[in-house]
Amino acid sequence: MKTTKLFLVLAVAALTLVGSLAAQEKAMKEATIKGEIIDSKCYLTGMMGGKGEDHKDCAIACMKGGLPVAILEEKTGKVYVVVPAKGQKGANEALVQYAAETVTLKGMFIEKGGTKLFAYNSVESAK
Numbered sequence: 001m002k003t004t005k006l007f008l009v010l011a012v013a014a015l016t017l018v019g020s021l022a023a024q025e026k027a028m029k030e031a032t033i034k035g036e037i038i039d040s041k042c043y044l045t046g047m048m049g050g051k052g053e054d055h056k057d058c059a060i061a062c063m064k065g066g067l068p069v070a071i072l073e074e075k076t077g078k079v080y081v082v083v084p085a086k087g088q089k090g091a092n093e094a095l096v097q098y099a100a101e102t103v104t105l106k107g108m109f110i111e112k113g114g115t116k117l118f119a120y121n122s123v124e125s126a127k
């Protein structure tokens with residue numbers, strides 16, 4: 001009887017801990033990133049300059065053509081391919097209007113095997 005009670009107490013404590021860790025992990029992963037909306041291929045190859053106002057028309061054409069949209073983080077110079085978070089429409093479709101512009105994305109970083117992604121939940125022009 002005593003053992004059963006102890007087990008129950010431990011089980012409840014463990015579940016509470018797992019629950020709070022999951023909540024903490026979720027909170028930690030929510031992030032903001034500010035930078036220029038680029039098309040990943042042109043930026044990585046340096047084609048047509050690959051970024052900035054001079055590359056805007058090319059970036060729009062590339063994004064419409066399906067090259068993965070990415071964000072060039074302003075403060076670090078790191079590039080993250082942008083994908084939609086659950087419930088968002090395709091990143092190329094949603095972000096082409098911001099090509100070569102600085103925006104703030106909210107969402108989360110995803111990183112594995114040397115590839116860095118940012119799953120966006122919302123976009124705001126930083127102009």
Ligand SMILES: [Cu+2]
Nearest residue numbers: 042058059062
């Ligand atoms: Cu381009």
